[in-house]
Amino acid sequence: MPPKVDLNKCDGCQAQDEPLCEQVCPGNLMTLGENAKAYCRELRDCWDCMSCTKVCPKGAIDTRVPYQLGYHGASLTPMMGTNSVTWTCVDLNGNVERFRVKTRGRYGE
């Protein structure tokens, strides 16, 4: 499920040695292009773990389902908080579902 980078939003994490998506990708797939924007060097090799999508400070990386497996137009967007993540999922009909999920700290507190 390859990541798609919005070139208008990606700023290459400015002057950092490596953009955050490149730092975290477990498959070493995200890297900077000559245009100083991030891209996935081999779409077929992505595991769809969404680590890049979660870590991007600009919200520039969208995780896509390959068309051979799922139809075009759905989205799943994380908004990372300190101890929780809020996910927004939109299906093909535009139905929106939102989920707030705890990520750290004792459950129920």
Add this chain to the structure above:
Amino acid sequence: MAYQPPKDPQEIPVEEVSCGLLIIGGGNAGCFAAVEARKLSPEMDIVIMEKAHISRSGATAAGMDAINTYIPPGKTPEDLVRWSRSQVGGGPIREDLALTNAQELNQAVDDLEDWGLPIVRDDEGNIKYRGGWDISIRGEALKPIMAEKAIETGARVYNRVVATNLLMDGEKCVGAMGFGLRDGKFYVFRAKATIVATGGACGLYKSYTADSTTSHHQTWMCPFNVGTGYAMGIRQGAEMTSMEQRWVATRTKDFCGPVDTISVGYRSAMINGRGEKILEKHYAHLGGDKAPRYIRANAPMDEWLAGRGPTFVDTTHLSDEEAKELKIDYLCERPSFVLFLASRNHDVTKEPIEIYGSDPYIVGGHTQSGYWVDVERMTTIPGLFAAGETAGGNPNKFVGGCAAEGKLATRGALKYMQAVTLPPLDQARMKAQIEAEKARVFSPLMKGAEFDGVSPVEMEERMQRLMDEYAGGTSQFYRTNEERLDYALRHLAMLKSQIGLLHAGDLHGLMLAHEVIDRLDVAEVLCHHLKHRRETRWPGWQTRSDFPEADPALDCFVETVRDPLTGEIKSFTRPYEQVVPGDRFKPTLDGKF
């Protein structure tokens, strides 16, 4: 600027690092190994070698929605061993390992909660069980939580360093070698003791979604775990156990995601195309929905084979609220499954979720393939310890058990290293070893632009289709036989004879080249294990169509050792020893499922 590969090995910078404890792989077991080392030894010099970045590497990169084993009040470590043994059809399992692991298990899970992992609790604050042994977590941040604790130990973490071989002093392991994925350096780590915790092997077999999709890696196991930890030991003559007990699991179809989340967590039965409950109808005598894991994994594929597919887990009884909870579980482990459902407008309360068999994996934290280790978790190579997916003989470890084993391996390693003195790296024989490895490692980068060779992807795809069709992959409903295994071994030998043709244009390509080299070594050993077990003991995990029944004479462990000089692989057996009393085929003392 485009990457310029080195033209001469002399150009490649070498970085030598000496330490007390070297941990190869900063994952679940590796992080716990580091924390335990610091706890036991404030002075210990700990180094972690990590192929990716420790914050989001390996199998738990996307998160986790459950810890599959946590001993509930009223049950004992022995009870857990009985359950684990029954899940693999009575074993044989290494009960000495299983029991020592079970005794450490709950503390390791408690550590995780203390470190900030949310474990789901009921209104009274009690841990909520999903099934008999498994508990739900909100594990989106499981990996960064473990990584932070490992970093807090003061361990030196070398991110983006790809391990390629062990550093040997005669018969002893004294560290490891590898290359830097970012800096292009050759690394030599010299250590008094080494723990290999690199995870399992994915991608030996073709995934059924791999054809003509942009999703070659639509696999359940992390595709970046390629079996390097096994391969490094195999090449030095380490004894491997039970490699034939492959992990094949029922997974959601077209998106290879977990199914226990749905079937156990939401009591959703597996059904076939006719709407029949598969386990209740055909496997009631083996426990029905609580049948051993390999039965549950193989059953849906047998339905397809019998012409009764497709197969589903029936979620149509779920309320909207339960469906939302189900999606939250996935968001914690494989969030993109929720996107997959949305991309098909799939309402799980109206339509069941389709399931299918996964591609086979070698994962000693789930089934029991891996290094033969002693109770201190030392492999047959002195100085080399194994933990997590790499350590064999003890299935059903999962997250908690791999964490516990990381601690146990560290304790073993610390005891061992008291008597060790390290050879200086400038000694002639060490130098020769290091130079030879450096030349081997960088060879695919130094072929030149005009070289007419083989790309790592070409070789990987050839191997994956070979293994799928001849060594019991998904397309063959996991079945193989003597002739097919011989065919697989012949072609694996041909692939290995062409390793010298692999070429890479950059360091990422170099990593891919070594990944396929490592996978070939693991695949070859796996075929020898499958050949030795001339019976069918765990249908699906290990199915021999030429020997469809279990043979009592093979109620033992199948082992292999590869001769480091000749490359010849010898297989043999080791006896099973029952440590925990009770009927091996039943999960409880009273015989109830």
